[in-house]
Amino acid sequence: MLEILMAGGWAIVPILVCSAIALAIVLERFWSLRRKVVAPPELGDQVREWARTRRLDPEHIRELAASSPLGELLAAALSVRYRSREVIKERVEDAGRHVIHQLERFLNTLGTIALIGPLLGLLGTVIGMIRMFFAVMVSGVGDPMKMAGGIGEALICTAAGLLVAIPAYIFHRYFRGRVNDLAIEMEKQVIALVDELGAQSEPIARAAV
Secondary structure, three states, X not given: OHHHXXXXXXXXXXXXXXXXXXXXXXXXHHHXXXXXXXXXXXXXXXXXXXXXXXXXXXXXXXXXXXXOHHHHHHHHHHHOOXXXXXXXXXXXXXXXXXXXXXXXXXXXXXXXXXXXXXXXHHHHHHHHHHHHHHHHHHHHHHOHHHHHHHHHHHHHHHHHHHHHHHHHHHXXXXXXXXXXXXXXXXXXXXXXXHHHHHHHHHHHHHHHO
């Protein structure tokens, strides 16, 4: 395997670097986008119970915000729970943009690797063909080994570029879908909390009237 990679010439080096970066991103995103880390299933019910029992002191809210991305959104809603529903939604949307940005971290890099992988392979192909033509110019067509070296370099770089780009593209699409699923789940939990806060504020509003 090492001999095959070395036969790809120096053009194989950026492809190997891209493969290492892509592998690191995939492993990191699998670890960071676990559902129990991003949106713990029991957290929404727990926070709504806090709201019902009025156990919403600042320390609770700070711990909630630091616990998970879902906790950060719920804490954003709770921090303005005495304001109107429109203000709560605006605060959650502001926090949501930050949370989604964090969930999509490194995905642009992974998408870029999926895009440039075949281009790097094509670059290696072109370099291999150029080497082959120079070998023909210098030695003529009587030395098939030099021609074979250029062709081999071209094919190895092409294959390596595709082997990096195809998995990178698949995982890029997978993680995009996973982020969307998690965002929808978090949105449901936030809406449920906002509804709970609205239900609690209605008796207070009627009493004030």
